[in-house]
Amino acid sequence: MPRIFAGRQKVEMKRIAKQSKLSACFSKRRPNVFKKASELSILCGVDVAVIVFSPNKERVYSFGAPSVEAVLHRCLGQNHDATTSSTSVRMEELRKAKIEHLIIELTNLLAQLESKKKVGEQLKMTWKENQEKKWWTAPIENLGLEELERLKPIMSMLKDKVDQRLIALA
Known part of the structure; x- marks a missing residue:
C-alpha cells in the first residue's frame, strides 16, 4: 500500500x-x-x-x-x-560600495551559472540523441581516418557474429 x-x-x-x-x-x-x-x-x-x-x-x-x-x-x-565622524562615514561608504560590487558580481555569476546549466542540458540532449542514432547509418564518406580505424574492428566483430549466427541457424 x-x-x-x-x-x-x-x-x-x-x-x-x-x-x-x-x-x-x-x-x-x-x-x-x-x-x-x-x-x-x-x-x-x-x-x-x-x-x-x-x-x-x-x-x-x-x-x-x-x-x-x-x-x-x-x-x-x-x-x-x-x-x-568623517572616518566612519567614509568606512561605511566603502563598505556599501563593496557590498554593491559583490551583489553585481553575484548576479553576473548566477546568470553565467544559469547559461552554463542550459548549455549542459543541450549537450546532454545532443548526447542522448547521438546515443539513440544507429552508428552504422552514418555515411562512411564523411568519416575521418581515426573514426574509420575505430569502426573497422567493430565491423569485423559484427561480421564474425553474423557468420556465427548463420552457421547456427543452418
Whole structure:
C-alpha cells in the first residue's frame, strides 16, 4: 500500500519540550536568522543587530551590520560623534560600495551559472540523441581516418557474429 504524504504542513508555534529536539531546531534555524538579517542589511541599506542566546543559556550568538557594537551604541544614543565622524562615514561608504560590487558580481555569476546549466542540458540532449542514432547509418564518406580505424574492428566483430549466427541457424 503506498504511503500518503500530507506535504509541507504548517507547524504549530509552541515551545519544544524535548531538549534534544530543541537544540537541533535551534542549531538548524539560527544561521537562517542571521542570513535574513544580513539580506535585510544589504538590500535595504539598514544597520542590523541580532543577539541570540542558546536554549541552555551557555552561549551567546550575535550578528551585526556594520557591527553589533556600532548598532548598539547608535541605539543607546552613545557615541554619536563616532558614527558621524568623517572616518566612519567614509568606512561605511566603502563598505556599501563593496557590498554593491559583490551583489553585481553575484548576479553576473548566477546568470553565467544559469547559461552554463542550459548549455549542459543541450549537450546532454545532443548526447542522448547521438546515443539513440544507429552508428552504422552514418555515411562512411564523411568519416575521418581515426573514426574509420575505430569502426573497422567493430565491423569485423559484427561480421564474425553474423557468420556465427548463420552457421547456427543452418
